[in-house]
Amino acid sequence: MKLNSIKTDKAFDYGYLLKRIWPYIKPVMLRIIIGFSLAIPLGLLDGATAFVLKPYIDIVINGNTYAYKGFTLTRDILAAIIPWAIILFAVVQGLLKYLNSYLTDWISVKISNSVKEDLFKKLVYLDSKFYDENSSGLVISRFLSDPDIASRNVVESIKTLITAFTSSLGLIAVLLYNSWKLAFVGVVVLVCAFIPVSLIRKKVKSVSNASMVVGGGMTTNVNETYHGNKIISGYCLQEDIYSKFKGQIRQLFDLSMSLTKRAGWLSPIMYFIASIGVAIVMAVGNHLIITGEMSTGSLASFITSLLLLYKPIKTLGSTLTSMQTIFVSMNRVFELFDLQPEITNAKNAKELINVENNITFENVFFEYEKNKPVLKNVSFEVKKGEILALVGNSGGGKSTIVNLIPRFYDITSGSIKIDGEDIRNFTLNSLRKHISEVFQDNFLFSGTIRDNILMGKKDATDEEIKKAVQAAHLDEFIETLENGIDTIIGERGATLSGGQRQRVAIARAMIKNAPILILDEATSALDNKSEAIVQKALENLIAGRTVFVIAHRLSTIKNADKIAVINEGQLVEMGSHHELMQIENGQYKYLYEMQFAKEDLEPAQ
Numbered sequence: 001m002k003l004n005s006i007k008t009d010k011a012f013d014y015g016y017l018l019k020r021i022w023p024y025i026k027p028v029m030l031r032i033i034i035g036f037s038l039a040i041p042l043g044l045l046d047g048a049t050a051f052v053l054k055p056y057i058d059i060v061i062n063g064n065t066y067a068y069k070g071f072t073l074t075r076d077i078l079a080a081i082i083p084w085a086i087i088l089f090a091v092v093q094g095l096l097k098y099l100n101s102y103l104t105d106w107i108s109v110k111i112s113n114s115v116k117e118d119l120f121k122k123l124v125y126l127d128s129k130f131y132d133e134n135s136s137g138l139v140i141s142r143f144l145s146d147p148d149i150a151s152r153n154v155v156e157s158i159k160t161l162i163t164a165f166t167s168s169l170g171l172i173a174v175l176l177y178n179s180w181k182l183a184f185v186g187v188v189v190l191v192c193a194f195i196p197v198s199l200i201r202k203k204v205k206s207v208s209n210a211s212m213v214v215g216g217g218m219t220t221n222v223n224e225t226y227h228g229n230k231i232i233s234g235y236c237l238q239e240d241i242y243s244k245f246k247g248q249i250r251q252l253f254d255l256s257m258s259l260t261k262r263a264g265w266l267s268p269i270m271y272f273i274a275s276i277g278v279a280i281v282m283a284v285g286n287h288l289i290i291t292g293e294m295s296t297g298s299l300a301s302f303i304t305s306l307l308l309l310y311k312p313i314k315t316l317g318s319t320l321t322s323m324q325t326i327f328v329s330m331n332r333v334f335e336l337f338d339l340q341p342e343i344t345n346a347k348n349a350k351e352l353i354n355v356e357n358n359i360t361f362e363n364v365f366f367e368y369e370k371n372k373p374v375l376k377n378v379s380f381e382v383k384k385g386e387i388l389a390l391v392g393n394s395g396g397g398k399s400t401i402v403n404l405i406p407r408f409y410d411i412t413s414g415s416i417k418i419d420g421e422d423i424r425n426f427t428l429n430s431l432r433k434h435i436s437e438v439f440q441d442n443f444l445f446s447g448t449i450r451d452n453i454l455m456g457k458k459d460a461t462d463e464e465i466k467k468a469v470q471a472a473h474l475d476e477f478i479e480t481l482e483n484g485i486d487t488i489i490g491e492r493g494a495t496l497s498g499g500q501r502q503r504v505a506i507a508r509a510m511i512k513n514a515p516i517l518i519l520d521e522a523t524s525a526l527d528n529k530s531e532a533i534v535q536k537a538l539e540n541l542i543a544g545r546t547v548f549v550i551a552h553r554l555s556t557i558k559n560a561d562k563i564a565v566i567n568e569g570q571l572v573e574m575g576s577h578h579e580l581m582q583i584e585n586g587q588y589k590y591l592y593e594m595q596f597a598k599e600d601l602e603p604a605q
Helices: 014-061 075-124 128-133 136-178 180-227 229-234 238-263 266-290 296-337 398-404 428-433 449-454 462-471 475-479 498-512 528-542 554-558 577-581 587-599
Strands: 066-068 071-073 358-369 372-383 387-391 413-418 435-439 516-520 546-550 562-567 570-575
Touching: 014 075, 014 136, 014 296, 075 136, 075 296, 136 180, 136 296, 180 238, 180 266, 180 296, 266 296, 358 398, 372 398, 372 413, 372 546, 372 562, 387 398, 398 516, 398 546, 428 435, 435 498, 435 528, 449 462, 449 498, 462 475, 462 498, 462 528, 498 528, 516 528, 562 577, 562 587, 570 577, 570 587, 577 587
Parallel strands: 372 570, 387 546, 387 562, 435 516, 516 546
Antiparallel strands: 066 071, 358 372, 358 413, 562 570
């Protein structure tokens, strides 16, 4: 599936999102409850200052005395108590904020890490087709950035909503305590200020999706610049690459500004509506004071509460707006979880124990894209221990054939069989354990030479490693290194030469000791000296195995038991070198004379 084609249709289906995120919330639910419980008094304490303004102004400032059923509060008592009460409220609120923030960060990181772990597990099991269809930048963005936005921010946002909501309730209680008439006016006005938030959901969704695609393109650009730096320098492409990135930056800027134009007016509108509310409250409050229905302290406490209430209301608005982006990211994360590899184990798949007789292609058709066949009715047999060389023009389907054997892709029709059993009836793991690959550009992972060799067999003994190193002609090179086989080789084996990387890959295949070997242009990118060493290593690797080899060097081709000529997806000729050379106007003979004759060092017969 192409990631940039995902529509995020359920970005605002909150029941669906909650159901999908619940497995990650459930293990930390107790801490979430504690964190949310702390958010309630944290919000309620916002009204403490406004609440004490009424007695402070009415009693301390104006000199009134408060008496209720024999209990009396004088100016002196309140003047002493109120400042310390405010300090106590601040200390308690500060402690609650610290505990709440710590819990929130712990929960957020825990959920985010759990989501990332499961997503990465999904990623490593996806098919080659998925990687063909999606750029590295888009994959990185979708599998790393979205989980962070969705998982780490959602708990923080919900906590903020709870704090803002409880703060609003506390302040509304103060409003009602002072005057229910004014409270009604103030709350209605502030609710009106809150309504515009719901109007920008769809715009947030579309901009977020578009930004994801552009952001993925930028990551791809940086990734390609890193790995293709020599080509960029050699072909003087710096300005072109820079212009491409600059265009992406501008596109991202335009998208950001597009959202700002639609969401940016929320704050000034809310300010404007709130100011109308304050003005109305002040006008009505003045009337209530004149008529004796309200004290000066009550009005001051009310207006302070109303102004303080604007902050949580604004927080609610901005948080809900940002949560639209979180929901879009969350939806994209769950869509990644819904991706299913096209190549899976068949029901009741069996274990491949050994290759006893042969490997056959029977009427194999294959296409990467629908109705664009790459292989057409290909049939041949390779017996155990034979070497089959695949030759033909570039793009004819040679690499496709060898990629079908370990089921990197599945055929469109026909069958590929090992000892008469369709390979789709074997488990993927058991099939692939019987196959080793050495490619033209072998990928080495960051780490040591030993780490990369052991990928062929994780529990290999030191003696097995030593034999593999010797057979791959790596021993002399390793002896020159200060840390020997434990030398760090850098990302993609950057510190090694092409020939050295190939020999590490051969050692990796050697230690795996699989009965089927695929060699895809394993020496084509090497100079003559490196090729000679690698060729010796390959001869050790080939011995006793069933081999499929794509090569352009004469020695490998001529020594093959069978040579298959593949042209435009069809098998046009097959036989030994001698047999194919006897075919007048044959394609192999033509290729041999055109491409291989100069490398033939044997005297003419």
